Amino acid sequence: MAAVISAAGLARTFQTRSGPVEAVRCVDLTVREGEILGFLGPNGAGKTTTLRMLTTLLKPGGGAATVAGCDLATDAAGVRRASGYVAQSGGVDPQITVREELVTQARMYRLPKAEAVERAAELARELGLTELLDRKTGALSGGQRRRLDIAMALTHRPKVLFLDEPTTGLDPGSRADLWDLVRRLRDEHGTTVFLTTHYLDEADALADRLVVVDRGVVVADGTPSALKLAHGGSIDATLQDTFLAITGRGPAPTADTAPVAV
Numbered sequence: 498m499a500a501v502i503s504a505a506g507l508a509r510t511f512q513t514r515s516g517p518v519e520a521v522r523c524v525d526l527t528v529r530e531g532e533i534l535g536f537l538g539p540n541g542a543g544k545t546t547t548l549r550m551l552t553t554l555l556k557p558g559g560g561a562a563t564v565a566g567c568d569l570a571t572d573a574a575g576v577r578r579a580s581g582y583v584a585q586s587g588g589v590d591p592q593i594t595v596r597e598e599l600v601t602q603a604r605m606y607r608l609p610k611a612e613a614v615e616r617a618a619e620l621a622r623e624l625g626l627t628e629l630l631d632r633k634t635g636a637l638s639g640g641q642r643r644r645l646d647i648a649m650a651l652t653h654r655p656k657v658l659f660l661d662e663p664t665t666g667l668d669p670g671s672r673a674d675l676w677d678l679v680r681r682l683r684d685e686h687g688t689t690v691f692l693t694t695h696y697l698d699e700a701d702a703l704a705d706r707l708v709v710v711d712r713g714v715v716v717a718d719g720t721p722s723a724l725k726l727a728h729g730g731s732i733d734a735t736l737q738d739t740f741l742a743i744t745g746r747g748p749a750p751t752a753d754t755a756p757v758a759v
């Protein structure tokens with residue numbers, strides 16, 4: 498299947514008072530159309546910085562990438578048309594209602610008023626927000642707010658949806674709903690989903706393929722089973738142990754697993 502996201506040598510350094518921070522040093526990856534990709538890595542590994550570059554919010558310091566055939570450097574508008582982005586922390590205005598937020602977003606995509614109202618209602622139905630349409634966004638619970646963030650990112654029916662820790666802070670029921678939604682988007686609309694998570698059970702259950710970054714570099718890329726086999730010791734390894742082995746933050750070897758010095 499065709500690659501819908503392709504990045505080569507993507508890099509970004511931030512200048513800070515205490516010196517340069519190489520947030521992303523070299524990210525190479527390919528995501529196929531309709532794939533659910535789990536983008537994993539420890540805190541500070543460079544996941545959000547990569548997502549911000551792939552969604553045109555941040556200029557890469559090096560490398561190149563295309564999203565839905567549009568080049569980040571020469572067709573940022575094309576990339577934005579093709580992508581929806583749910584940031585790690587949502588930025589909704591607490592004083593306006595859910596309905597106003599959804600309609601305003603649709604208007605930003607230049608839908609005429611009547612269509613924007615219609616689209617807002619449709620998104621609210623899809624995300625289970627209909628009962629909350631007249632509530633102020635500042636009064637939403639964490640899970641409800643997350644659903645609103647996702648509804649807003651889906652306004653223009655993007656081909657690619659970038660989700661940065663979409664289920665952090667959600668209760669188990671809301672998390673299961675979100676997994677269903679992600680699968681439905683892929684199955685019914687062919688949406689490609691690029692998501693970061695620190696919940697490895699979630700990555701295991703949801704992602705077709707995993708890319709692990711550490712210190713700004715891709716350190717593993719494969720299906721959950723392939724990574725377990727290659728790094729966790731067996732196909733029955735937990736993704737947690739596999740992840741810890743990949744990122745070198747695993748438990749110290751025990752007496753029976755420690756390599757014998759000869």
Ligand SMILES: Nc1ncnc2c1ncn2[C@@H]1O[C@H](COP(=O)(O)OP(=O)(O)OP(=O)(O)O)[C@@H](O)[C@H]1O
Pocket residue numbers: 511512513518519520521538539540541542543544545546547585
């Ligand atoms: N605007 C910025 N200015 C300076 N440093 C930054 C900036 N944004 C990110 N960084 C640094 O770049 C590194 C990567 O950050 P990033 O947010 O991409 O990590 P992450 O993988 O998303 O981590 P987390 O799992 O905690 O969300 C970190 O060391 C972070 O402090």
Ligand SMILES: [Mg+2]
Pocket residue numbers: 544545546585661
């Ligand atoms: Mg992050």
